[in-house]
Amino acid sequence: MTKHTHATAIGIDIGGTGIKGATVDLEKGVFLSDRIKIATPEGGKPDDIVSVVADIVSQLPSSDDESIALGVAFPAIVKHGRTLSAANVSDEWIGLKAEKRFEKALGRDITFVNDADAAGFAEARFGAATDVDGLTLVTTLGTGIGTALLFDGVLVPNAELGHIEIDGRDIETVASYGAKERDDLSWEEWAALLTSFYKRLERLIAPDLFIVGGGVSKHHEEFLPLIDIDTPIIPAKHRNKAGILGAAAMADRGHAVPDKATHGA
Numbered sequence: 060m061t062k063h064t065h066a067t068a069i070g071i072d073i074g075g076t077g078i079k080g081a082t083v084d085l086e087k088g089v090f091l092s093d094r095i096k097i098a099t100p101e102g103g104k105p106d107d108i109v110s111v112v113a114d115i116v117s118q119l120p121s122s123d124d125e126s127i128a129l130g131v132a133f134p135a136i137v138k139h140g141r142t143l144s145a146a147n148v149s150d151e152w153i154g155l156k157a158e159k160r161f162e163k164a165l166g167r168d169i170t171f172v173n174d175a176d177a178a179g180f181a182e183a184r185f186g187a188a189t190d191v192d193g194l195t196l197v198t199t200l201g202t203g204i205g206t207a208l209l210f211d212g213v214l215v216p217n218a219e220l221g222h223i224e225i226d227g228r229d230i231e232t233v234a235s236y237g238a239k240e241r242d243d244l245s246w247e248e249w250a251a252l253l254t255s256f257y258k259r260l261e262r263l264i265a266p267d268l269f270i271v272g273g274g275v276s277k278h279h280e281e282f283l284p285l286i287d288i289d290t291p292i293i294p295a296k297h298r299n300k301a302g303i304l305g306a307a308a309m310a311d312r313g314h315a316v317p318d319k320a321t322h323g324a
Contacts, residue, residue: 067091068128068311069119071112072174072302075099075134075147075202075237078108079299080115082127083307088185092120094303103148105155109164116165130170130310131161132177132302134203136217140171144219146231147202170310175199176216177305178272178295179207184308186270186296188212193267196220196260197295199302200273204231204256208264223259230256236275250285257288266290274299 071080078099082092095115100107112131116122133152135142140158145151158171179197182188188195192211196218199205204221207214221231232238234252244252257269271283272295279294286292297304 067121068130068307069116069122070177070303070305070307070310071115071129071131072177072306073099073108073112073131073133073148074174074302075103078111078115079303080112080119081303081307082119082121083304085308085311088181088297088304088308090300090303094300095119099148103145103152105149105151105157105160108148109160112161113164125167128170128307128310129165129167130172130177130306130308131158132172132174132306133157134174134205136219137171137173137176138217146205146222147237170306172306172309173205173207173217174302175205175207175218175221176214177303177309178205178297178301179209179305180214180309181297181301181305182207182270182272182295183209183212183214185304186301187293188268188270191268194264195268195270196264196266197270197272199295200236200253200271200275201299202235202237204235220260220263223256223263225255225259230259236273239275246281247285250282253282254286254288257286257290257292261288261290268293270295272298272301 066086079096081090081094134146136144142152142157195209197207206220208218239249269292276294276298
């Protein structure tokens, strides 16, 4: 594995509707390039997604400099470079040696991680979870629901709590932001579903703090006050930028990382 020492890295965030990438300043936690976004190919098949990622990387500054770390965040359980699940992408990803597939197409080493873990790592390093002790759950509300579990700032990878069942339904199928748009729910109706979700999480893991991310968190004043739970719940700092920031930061092996941080690759 290449050891990286730059204060710069590339992050790619693969989602059910869009694939995004940017070059990141790891000291400041900001983008050094424009964010490039391309729609996720219909069906979300491996070859199609890999091709889009290669296209995005080729457009980013210094993409041919292999001393700059490259991280790819993906909506699946990721263990030892394999995707063991598939959320809002093709089932062909299940059991795939995905990290090697991307590395072959890109011609370089990458760090391959769960997308919600990347977002949670970004919030721990650069955002709302910085220096927060105790048990924090970062939830990303988008096409699906991703979750990242942090204890004293340390990431516990692959916490797929967005797929718990409530009333016999996978909660992300009815309470994600994608479901809100699909079903034309009001903020109040959506908040009621989210309340059921967060109350269940309170009973299961008793977190000290919820952080809510995803693009919809820019509208947090519309729905967070309507969520009736006992645990403090706050918006994420980096919203839908967090996946890119976290993927870049998790990829950087040689750059100084805070003691309260780890990676789930």
